[in-house]
Amino acid sequence: MSELQYFVAAVQFLTRLPVPMPGVTVDEDPQKILRRLQHAVVYFPLVGGLIGLATAAMLLAAVGAGFPPWIAALLALGGEAWLTGAFHEDALADSCDALGGGWTREQVLEIMRDSRLGTYGVVGLTIGIGLRAAALATILTQPPAWVLAAVVCSAASGRLAILALMVTTAPTVGREAKTGDVAGRQPIGRGVAAAAFSAALWLPFWFFEPAIMTGSLLVTGVFLWEFRRRILRRVGGTTGDLLGCVAFVVQGIVLLGATLR
Template identity: 40%
Template sequence: MIPRAEFWNNVVADLRMAASFVTILPVASPKPAADGAVARATWALPLAGLLVGLAGAFVYKAAIRFGLTPNLAALLALATTALITGALHEDGLADTADGLGGGRTRERKLEIMRDSRIGTYGVCALILSFGLRWSALAAIADPLLVAFALCAAHTAARAGVPAFMALVPPARPDGLSASAGSPPGRSVAIAFALGALALALASGPGKALVGLILLSLAGLLLARLAVRQIGGQTGDILGAFEQIGEILILLVAASFRMGG
């Protein structure tokens, strides 16, 4: 049995590693990143996402308090979340769209995804991502409901990443995803539970169920597409999965809001 002090030290180290993995915050963990440490720490990715969502919610609330419209406040909130994450997930979405949409062979698709330049597919994907999320937040409008939606979206969108990494093999042996390793079942289960809890607390069990179903279907479709086209997942694919998750949760929140 692990001593209590060591247990909490490991928890804090995992939290810091997860935050440093998906944000630009200077919270790098002293825990070595080798020997599967990153994969084990993936259970904390939803909590790192919660921090991002809270930052976006704070900026949205502040913008409304200063008299800005929901449209402008939503844009500032999205800019904040992109800044905190270093646009890591947006970059993954753009590279995924360019690679899967532009290459003819597996090798060419992977080559495009590693190219730092952005193509037409990537630009279109980013426009759609920002446009859909911005429209959803502006439609929700109420600062408290926006806060719930942002926190739920950023938490739940990252909750499925460990499962995706565990179930879909890496497409290349030397990529970011391959070096991170495959998350153990415990990390997958904890991350999923955190995501489900965030959805339930933010929107109630009914909306949470809808969100979980949509996230699962999106993950299955993206996994099948990635395996068929490039042989598995990469860090870019994981970023695209996170972005799709954000979009779906925010759209669900907006649709229920508009439907009363």
């Protein structure tokens, strides 16, 4: 397998873009597909940053077309949700429902498998999207270069947080989800490689505002430590939904930090 195939696999997994896989036949061995996806996670932050680039472009284009900041922010988030298939939004809602409504490990996992949306999921999703929209509308008062740096960094950081949790935490046993296999434990080398491959997408934020970036990293670290502690106690490890939830929350943390400039 080539690095290009790993990158394309990451694009296919994280977005709805119909990108063909080079050198692959339709009847490929499912185990080979799974191994490719497990290696493709190293490109998640890079693909995430590119998604953020698209979101920032839609945001700035909407403002340039004359829309007020709040409407521009919601249009950009709507475009991003279409691009990703609301992948992480769904994970956030499922995780809120499961961790908020499940009393036992079995209940938590069962609720995650349920496609229906409950009260905790609605509240979590409303607050999450509302905060992101508010943050985007707020940073539009800054120069376009800062808007671009902040949105791209937040998107890359959210996917990098997925790798951080994969490196430090094994998946929970007994889960019944395809993403659970993709979300297996990763070696630390892949986490380091993921940060290196996506560095050009999050370093500009650090260049503009090192204090804000450092503060965002500290808050992210505290959140990841506490989230990991709680999910280990509740379900014994990670799931695809929990990883997606982490991506959404960390993306929001970085965006909220950007509003402090």
